[in-house]
Amino acid sequence: MSDLQATVEILERLIAFETVSDRSNKDVIAYVANYLEALGVTSHVFADDTGQKHGLIAQIGPDVAGGVVLSGHTDVVPVDGQDWQTDPWTLTEQDGRYFGRGTCDMKGFLALVLAAVPQMLAAPLQRPIQLAFSFDEEIGCTGTAPLLAELQARFARADRVIVGEPTEWRVVTGHKGGIGITTQITGKAAHSSMPHLGVSAISAAAKLVAWHEAQMATCESSSDQASGFTPPHSTLQVGTIQGGSAMNIVPDACRIETDIRFVPPETAEDWLTRYRTLAEEIARDMQRSHAEADITLCDIEVIPAMMPETDGAAEQLARQLTGDNSDNCVSYQTEAGHFQSAGYSTVVCGPGNIAQAHQPDEYVTADQLRKGQSFLAKLIESLC
Template sequence: MKYTPKEMLAKLVSFNTESQRSNLELIHFCRDYLASLGVESTIVPSPDGQKANLYATVGPAVAGGVVLSGHTDVVPVAGQDWTSDPWTLTERDGKLYGRGACDMKGFDATALALVPEMIEAGLKRPIHIALSYDEEVGCLGARIMIDAMVAAGLTPSAVIVGEPSMMQVVTGHKGGTRMKTTVRGHAVHSSRVDIGVPAVMIAGKLIAWHDEVMAENKARTPNDNGFEPPYTTLHVGVVHGGTAVNITAEHCSFTHEVRVIPGERDDAYVERYRTRIAELEAGMKAIAPETGIEMEVTSFTPALGPEQHGEAEALSRRLTGDNGSHVVAYGTEGGLFQAAGWSTVVCGPGDIAQAHQPDEFITVAQLDAGARFIRGVISELAR
């Protein structure tokens, strides 16, 4: 069965692939759809088997070609006020509403819908379609999918990550490291705080460290790098701790992140943070040896940096006519593809401002622009 991009988008939106849920139903649909066209897929399951990536090659098994990359998971709709059913694509005034319509099933749907055109074009170099799971919670699926693609011997010349960029060619984004810190204190009555180890107050010093380092970054980073904000940011998002106001807290934990600009090392911030932990921990153990601080890195996604004479950038600029300089503060799977040695840019239909919002939408005009772009890729690879 053939689909238009809009019809395929309606099908993909109908699958509830919130990150806390399985995406297997959608992945199996894509596998069966591609098989009906004579295209074989490779399924790369998650460690627990509850989710999966899929990649498939259209065209000859030769070096070069282009990866069209998208994720299949979407953020939750709980607590959001939707005008229409988020799992039913609804068109109003030139806009297509549905969870994931913009971020980023619009790109996924267009790539899948145009597979018949890829086949009919007689490609001289391949198009690889790569669909991942759990991008929204740390780019978890893409890591093992890229490893599988490398192990399979794929050597694309370019990767297009179709995150919503209004079809602008994005050549850089920040990297991100997410962490969790747990402080084990020593509980005593707060009237004798001098002999206790208050986990919440120790955590407060570590939380303050994030602001201090970010202020240093802001003061020393040039403002002309294109990023908003132009410096590496540090942030604490969730804190849990304490039992009562008159007890020095025995436990406190918090989750936090660092978002680095290209050229800076995530691990340098992690090392610096561990040094601060060691300083505080020494004072804690001097009072109560059983106390301590544990920190774990829960996810890491590398930055995407501009490339010198990158094939992905050159191709995307030829097809879009966009010669501007564009970078974004949010992260994508692009840094992972680039880290694998593949030339990568972000370029896809839709406005990132719509991502994660109630009544998320992509305009029909942007969906059409995405289709023109992929048809351009097909023409390039058919020459």
């Protein structure tokens, strides 16, 4: 058996599960639970309110405080409309690269962790390793809260969390926070020849869109170039807009979707307060013409930022395991912000390059997987 064969075999199985976020992930979680059970490891599976999305936690080693959580998500983004040269649901090896949806983000990490379980079981661990596999990370990290609740209810509290998102095994200590907002604007329809009898929902939406542009310009002008983020400031954009029914009708409805990515120590609460205040002001102006006009903020998703920690235990451990002493902050969001907000010392560190994530012909290299094997072997040794 080659040094990578066990990892690759597990990765092949994981890739075959089409765990796009709009589908159930029950089968992949059942596979993981069965794999662990065959090794004598008891796992705990939990479901969301629909019963269609499952998460899993497991612990190897003594049930004492001070262990390490290895965290990863099981869902992947869609392949629709992408020009793949290989079957995205079949692991394909070419020239030291393993192609397939999720190989990089982030089933490569999950495969490494599962392949290392026999080593964990054979080692005289003095502190435990906890496995935490979530659902729906790709659509707002909605599976993270129940995952945290299960960890805290069932196991002694770990000291450190390693979220295995693709960083090429560089230690990432900070990432931007994220806010997703759907804004529903209700106006009043009228014939375009008599616009004074209506209230344009699209005109109100235009003011909200302009606010996004103005806020980002302000952030850019006052940005800290040494922040470590790219770009080094908070960003705002309206990603979708739908409204109106005909060219000659004053639109009575419009819907926009907002994406805000904020730099710590800014908070989601600060940004939501600013935006909600503006929406309320615009709504009051609309209501002077039509009392039932309104602006409603709904489907608000918040992903906390992860901030670099002073003498962070997770950072120190990851640097010891990787030898990486560079400073790395990223603009994408992960479940790490939720773990840190829950009081865990947390870093992001895993196989693959984030540039491959969500792309056609996504891949992870054999070299990255081998580095992962070394990383986990050193982690196991450090807990003995």
